[in-house]
Amino acid sequence: xxxxxxxxxxxxxxxxxxxxxxxxxxxxxxxxxxxxxxxxxxxxxxxxxxxxxxxxxxxxxxxxxxxxxxxxxxxxxxxxxxxxxxxxxxxxxxxxxxxxxxxxxxxxxxxxxxxxxxxxxxxxxxxxxxxxxxxxxxxxxxxxxxxxxxxxxxxxxxxxxxxxxxxxxxxxxxxxxxxxxxxxxxxxxxxxxxxxxxxxxxxxxxxxxxxxxxxxxxxxxxxxxxxxxxxxxxxxxxxxxxxxxxxxxxxxxxxxxxxxxxxxxxxxxxxxxxxxxxxxxxxxxxxxxxxxxxxxxxxxxxxxxxxxxxxxxxxxxxxxxxxxxxxxxxxxxxxxxxxxxxxxxxxxxxxxxxxxxxxxxxxxxxxxxxxxxxxxxxxxxxxxxxxxxxxxxxxxxxxxxxxxxxxxxxxxxxxxxxxxxxxxxxxxxxxxxxxxxxxxxxxxxxxxxxxxxxxxxxxxxxxxxxxxxxxxxxxxxxxxxxxxxxxxxxxxxxxxxxxxxxxxxxxxxxxxxxxxxxxxxxxxxxxxxxxxxxxxxxxxxxxxxxxxxxxxxxxxxxxxxxxxxxxxxxxxxxxxxxxxxxxxxxxxxxxxxxxxxxxxxxxxxxxxxxxxxxxxxxxxxxxxxxxxxxxxxxx
Numbered sequence: 168x169x170x171x172x173x174x175x176x177x178x179x180x181x182x183x184x185x186x187x188x189x190x191x192x193x194x195x196x197x198x199x200x201x202x203x204x205x206x207x208x209x210x211x212x213x214x215x216x217x218x219x220x221x222x223x224x225x226x227x228x229x230x231x232x233x234x235x236x237x238x239x240x241x242x243x244x245x246x247x248x249x250x251x252x253x254x255x256x257x258x259x260x261x262x263x264x265x266x267x268x269x270x271x272x273x274x275x276x277x278x279x280x281x282x283x284x285x286x287x288x289x290x291x292x293x294x295x296x297x298x299x300x301x302x303x304x305x306x307x308x309x310x311x312x313x314x315x316x317x318x319x320x321x322x323x324x325x326x327x328x329x330x331x332x333x334x335x336x337x338x339x340x341x342x343x344x345x346x347x348x349x350x351x352x353x354x355x356x357x358x359x360x361x362x363x364x365x366x367x368x369x370x371x372x373x374x375x376x377x378x379x380x381x382x383x384x385x386x387x388x389x390x391x392x393x394x395x396x397x398x399x400x401x402x403x404x405x406x407x408x409x410x411x412x413x414x415x416x417x418x419x420x421x422x423x424x425x426x427x428x429x430x431x432x433x434x435x436x437x438x439x440x441x442x443x444x445x446x447x448x449x450x451x452x453x454x455x456x457x458x459x460x461x462x463x464x465x466x467x468x469x470x471x472x473x474x475x476x477x478x479x480x481x482x483x484x485x486x487x488x489x490x491x492x493x494x495x496x497x498x499x500x501x502x503x504x505x506x507x508x509x510x511x512x513x514x515x516x517x518x519x520x521x522x523x524x525x526x527x528x529x530x531x532x533x534x535x536x537x538x539x540x541x542x543x544x545x546x547x548x549x550x551x552x553x554x555x556x557x558x559x560x561x562x563x564x565x566x567x568x569x570x571x572x573x574x575x576x577x578x579x580x581x582x583x584x585x586x587x588x589x590x591x592x593x594x595x596x597x598x599x600x601x602x603x604x605x606x607x608x609x610x611x612x613x614x615x616x617x618x619x620x621x622x623x624x625x626x627x628x629x630x631x632x633x634x635x636x637x638x639x640x641x642x643x644x645x646x647x648x649x650x651x652x653x654x655x656x657x658x659x660x661x662x663x664x665x666x667x668x669x670x671x672x673x674x675x676x677x678x679x680x681x682x683x684x685x686x687x688x689x690x691x692x693x694x695x696x697x698x699x700x701x702x703x704x705x706x707x708x709x710x711x712x713x714x715x716x717x718x719x720x721x722x723x724x725x726x727x728x729x730x731x732x733x734x735x736x737x738x739x740x741x742x743x744x745x746x747x748x749x750x751x752x753x754x755x756x757x758x759x760x761x762x763x764x765x766x767x768x769x770x771x772x773x774x775x776x777x778x779x780x781x782x783x784x785x786x787x788x789x790x791x792x793x794x795x796x797x798x799x800x801x802x
Contacts, residue, residue, distance in 0.1 A: 207227040207347075208226050210348065214333070219319070221314075228310055241293045242336065243292050248314055253274045254269040254600075255303055272298055273299065274297075275295055329414070331418055337407040346399070352391050352392070358416075360412060362396065381396050470491075479534070483531065498525045502525035505522035515600075522607075531618045533704060545672075546670050549667050558680075571620065588606075622707075626709070628678065629676055631709070636680040639711075647768075661682070665678070667679075680695065682766075682767055689721055692744060698711050711759040712749070713763050715746070716746050719743060
């Protein structure tokens with residue numbers, strides 16, 4: 168018999184190996200998973216004298232995976248009337264009492280399920296909590312929700328002689344947890360409430376709890392009694408049944424109070440009594456006040472801006488170019504409707520759109536000058552003025568109360584924002600989400616106070632550059648240093664203001680800063696610092712410029728030839744005068760003063776063998792000229 172040939176194991180294992188590779192290659196990606204465990208449910212049951220109760224739950228959730236977008240709660244009261252303002256907050260934030268990171272929660276009752284359970288009993292009522300946004304991520308959260316139920320109508324409050332038995336069952340949780348807690352708040356009564364459990368040696372009633380497993384703590388006050396019940400654990404998939412005994416007089420209606428008489432205190436207490444009709448009246452009154460206030464602010468701002476723009480020779484331009492009366496009314500209506508929709512609807516987009524419309528109706532664009540920018544100005548004369556008089560602070564604008572750049576405008580804006588902050592604080596106690604929406608409505612106020620400002624009006628070249636030129640003069644004095652070996656007179660610097668008065672007009676149309684050393688090179692005429700204003704999106708933009716006036720072919724011109732390469736050359740006001748214009752890289756007082764100080768040093772250093780002369784226009788003798796000869800415009 169031939170010997171048996173041993174087979175290799177390789178070919179036999181090849182087929183299972185290929186099958187494993189195919190299963191790995193074509194495996195579907197794992198879907199996101201989420202696990203929720205109930206770690207606790209702290210319940211507060213507040214019962215009034217009519218037997219109606221408010222149930223507040225604080226459920227501690229431990230979430231693995233995520234995000235969690237919804238949670239079904241079984242075993243709630245079938246007649247539950249949900250209250251708005253439910254939210255979920257991280258556990259650490261809940262311990263600190265902060266709602267800054269709260270997530271709004273939408274609670275809804277699910278339709279009753281008519282299918283019986285396996286034991287034939289009816290399925291309990293259920294509600295669903297939906298977490299807005301991205302849901303709840305992994306971690307520990309506290310879910311807060313509240314609803315109302317009527318224990319008296321449901322037969323859960325039954326009178327038994329001088330006492331009443333109150334029973335209530337909590338939700339059904341799939342997980343058991345330790346330390347189940349229920350706080351029952353009852354109206355004050357002579358006899359104190361207690362747990363309905365048989366004491367040691369007593370026979371248990373048919374509907375009493377089977378064993379004394381509940382710890383209780385009683386807190387009594389003038390108007391209510393609070394009984395805190397504590398169980399060592401909560402069973403899995405079973406409702407927690409609570410029962411207490413309370414004085415039957417706690418659920419008897421109070422005797423009708425005597426009608427208030429003619430005394431003032433009675434009338435005040437009667438007016439302060441709350442009712443649905445009175446609350447509705449207060450809401451309508453608040454809407455009317457908000458409409459009147461905002462419409463008045465829009466109208467006053469338009470009038471104020473138009474007055475200032477006309478005085479500055481400009482045309483006011485509202486963002487929405489419609490007549491003032493309908494524009495102010497529409498702005499007030501849009502704001503009131505937007506705030507109402509933000510507070511009433513679950514989605515804040517429609518309300519925010521209306522608030523944005525009110526903001527647009529209240530805003531203003533940069534005014535447009537009535538005179539074209541390319542219009543040539545009339546001839547005029549330049550007059551020297553003392554520094555203290557030329558660069559003193561111009562008078563503040565009066566009657567400007569809706570501009571954030573004025574003191575009155577700042578004070579009024581802060582007061583209005585404080586009122587808005589009080590409203591946000593009041594709403595935050597019920598719904599942090601709606602409080603954030605209300606805080607963003609401050610843009611409607613910013614449109615009034617931060618548009619149509621004084622800085623957006625056409626600049627007055629005789630008044631606007633005062634502060635800038637004063638700062639330049641201060642910096643030039645600081646940078647001014649005489650060269651080594653120069654006489655003491657070379658260290659002195661003369662600073663004057665130069666005003667241009669157009670022919671036939673009593674008002675100046677431009678202000679410049681004049682600089683000149685006491686001892687200058689021959690051919691030096693003067694140094695001037697001026698500001699040219701260009702139109703911009705948020706108002707006029709000041710562009711400073713330094714002008715050096717010299718006589719052509721003079722020693723002063725030869726001394727500044729190295730600096731002339733960085734400037735722009737042009738003709739001067741008078742025949743035989745050359746002007747070198749220098750512009751800083753950035754329109755700041757520091758860079759402008761650095762250029763002016765460099766020019767002062769360049770023209771105040773006399774060459775060897777030259778006799779220093781006084782600059783023209785600083786007391787030097789001038790040739791007589793005919794009086795009727797016209798003076799040309801400045802370069």
